[in-house]
Amino acid sequence: MTRSVIKNIGKVVTGSIRNPIENWESLLITDGKIDGFNVDLKTTQDVQHVIDASGMTLIPGLYDSHTHPVFGGYSPRLKIMDWIESYLRGGITSMISTGELHLPGRPHDPQGVKALAILASKSYRNERPSGVKVQGGTLILETGLKEKDFEEVASAGVRAVKFIEAINDGEEAIRFSKWAKKNNLKVIIHCGGTSLPDVPTSTAQSIIEVEPDILAHLNGGPTPLSINDIDYLIHNTPWAIDLIRFGNFKLALHIIEAVIKIDALERVILGTDSPTASGMEPLGILHLMTSLASLSNLKPEQAICMATGNTSKVYTLPAGRVEIGAPADLVLLDTPLGGLANSALESMKAGDIPAIGMVMIDGDVRVLRNSLTPPTQRKITIS
Ligand SMILES: [Zn+2]
Known part of the structure; x- marks a missing residue:
């Protein structure tokens, strides 16, 4: 003992x-x-x-609710080694992958995205970079995936899926969301303008149809939805609201004040979207919590809960x-x-x-x- x-x-x-x-x-x-x-x-x-x-x-150790790791502590996007160790020094003990999007030559076919999700999920479970608990292997949804693919990734340990590509057929997107939920996979959806060349712009209308669990970077990653779309999603859905350091901070403050007003603080989770073209910021969550607590009516302890217990509850994880x-x-x-x-x-x-x-x-x-x-x-x- x-x-x-x-x-x-x-x-x-x-x-x-x-x-x-x-x-x-x-x-x-x-x-x-x-x-x-x-x-x-x-x-x-x-x-x-x-x-x-x-x-x-x-x-509690902090969560970064929005990251794009690939394998271990290597970031191919910025060619940086051991970035996760630096985030540990910023208080991060757990990270959620919102898709291994930065893999060079990232596959776009069903077989490829499935293989990538399973491999990333297993590699992060086999080895924690600097001890940090990374929930890796978020399945990036692509046209052509079948119901058995969702069953297969879930049984291999994958815990989330992400809508990021243009799914040509709206009915197919709705089916994906149903199949994911049936297999206890959390449904994450990209909100807002185009972040990478192969990511489409979304609208509140397209988001509502698929009934996600998590509204990824509702304050933009880096470009947000229109303020009307954001307000619509806050007031007419119960879904988790992911706010990120490298988004539009003016709208992050707008969202926080709206959430305080409707007493829905448990919906907000905090992330960085690292690594991004804006850079690596090991203290990103500390800065985000501090900025929100100092510039809005949010209390510092509530900001900390958004980066800890809220995230663990949304993703059903033990720490936080x-x-x-x-x-x-x-x-x-x-x-x-x-x-x-x-x-x-x-x-x-x-x-x-x-x-x-x-x-x-x-x-x-x-x-x-x-x-x-x-x-x-x-x-x-x-x-
Ligand atoms: Zn992202």
């Missing part, structure tokens, strides 16, 4: 957007899972490590909440040294991105002295 305790926690952001903050002072981790709160160290047996958080804010039995994927956040405020949450409201003191995956400390965020004001000690 491996056990550790994190003590002297300032605040806990739970990842649960309806109950985002708890004042647990300490947390017990047993064999990589969260096992208790407010631990009495004198009576708890077999504790190997005690991590003193010195008042920092504990949050600080609760008993959840994987101990955890991040300690602090106000940056010399920053405007005294805690991570106050810093975010003031517009300062928080500093990351520690990143843990399944109870293992993966990042302690972080070279990518500003230094923390408080210091972590491990005994």
